[in-house]
Amino acid sequence: MNVLVEGPHWMGEWSEIVCAALQNLGHTTRLHYHNVKPLAYRLHRCLGPLQRLVGNTPADLPAWSNRQLLQMAAAGPLDVLISIQGKIDAATLRQLRIMHPRLRVVFWFGDVLFDRALPRITAVYDDVDQVLISYRGDCERLQRDLGPKVTYFPFGVSSAFHRLGPLSPVEKKRYSVDVAFVGTRYPERDQILTAIAASPDLDLAIWGRSWRKSRQLHSRGRLSMPDSLKVHHLAKISLNIHHHLTNNGFNMKFYEIPSVGGFQICEWQPELAAMGLEDKVATFRQPGELPDLLRYYLTHDEERRRLAERCAAHVWEHCTYEQRFANLVGL
Incomplete structure (x- = not known):
């Protein structure tokens, strides 16, 4: 067509x-x-x-x-x-x-x-x-x-765009962090991340736009999508905090993080079970749970790696954009 x-x-x-x-x-x-x-x-x-x-x-x-x-x-x-x-x-x-x-x-x-x-x-x-x-x-x-x-x-993964290219030593040094957040500042996100940053034992790195409006947090800059994938691949944990108006579904980042083998923590939503992902993604129900959840997964490398691998395998098997469009009526 x-x-x-x-x-x-x-x-x-x-x-x-x-x-x-x-x-x-x-x-x-x-x-x-x-x-x-x-x-x-x-x-x-x-x-x-x-x-x-x-x-x-x-x-x-x-x-x-x-x-x-x-x-x-x-x-x-x-x-x-x-x-x-x-x-x-x-x-x-x-x-x-x-x-x-x-x-x-x-x-x-x-x-x-x-x-x-x-x-x-x-x-x-x-x-x-x-x-x-x-x-x-x-x-x-x-x-x-x-x-x-x-x-x-729903969104998905792209075989053409969600692939990781070679990483230089400079990139590995720049993007290898404990906890990363990549995204636009909203007041609700600012509040959650400020609480995390207040814990001296949690090393949080932020990339994205509009963070100049934050009183306490600073962005390391805006990233292209290929560079954001490098962060998700190298960070021990990628935080995925959805917009506060999200109504049982997932943003693009939900798929981008596992597409390159990254480990994410996001909000629990019923759609996780519908997609068969509830046992493959680490989740929180209240923002106050995040500091302890981050500490747990930062000290449980094998569990973190296992969840990341299972989530990556699932999205590449069931959530590609080719599959999405092939199932669309009239295409």
Whole structure:
């Protein structure tokens, strides 16, 4: 099939991972980044009051993105559009269906359901064929509220991207830490990690953005996805603290950590049992449990290694993106 992927240009390489999985399944893909500002857009914005002189041009980035998407769709055959965190709107979808009457449209919303998320999903629901949601609790809610087009579609591992390359001596020294956290600062995460850092016997290293807002914690910098995999591979423990709005499901990091043999500790959720992972992942139910849990696993190397190996084997056998997309209706 000819598949057009509309998605973000982002350090986590989500859009590229999707294209690689589809290509491995034999599909032809094209990729459109909906958050990249083209030169023409930037020039247009610089014109300020003179914008009216250049004629009828879109006023914002989503409108520019949708116009570019239509141009790409007109350039060749198209069977499936996959919109990832899409900026696409109903009017654009209807134009696409005029161009390609048999077009199948899949809208994938992978974030937790922020307040601004639901209006975006409902705005396109009638004009798409399937809505993919990556957290089971949110999926079940939307199935009740919107209807049967909503499908549970968790994240996974990528054979093309979640592989570890050679590690230099400098990288081994830089990323070999006892306890690592890689991720964006949220107030809830800050509070949990500050409590851990207060224990003098626990060596915590943080990478990620927005940590300048923290009063006590400091980030060692932002990481590309390949570099974050190096941290997960070399750290004795990778903490995976989900967003506080997470509703029974797992973020991308949940799969990235075991993909390179890393050991993670994350929140307990019922979905662990549904996935057959409850005996392969170390979990906590209350943040106050973390200091003692970290001390335990830092002193039980063999148990830590055994859990990491079992989790890695499971995700590579059952949770690849190729498997996810092969089971998707219409692909």
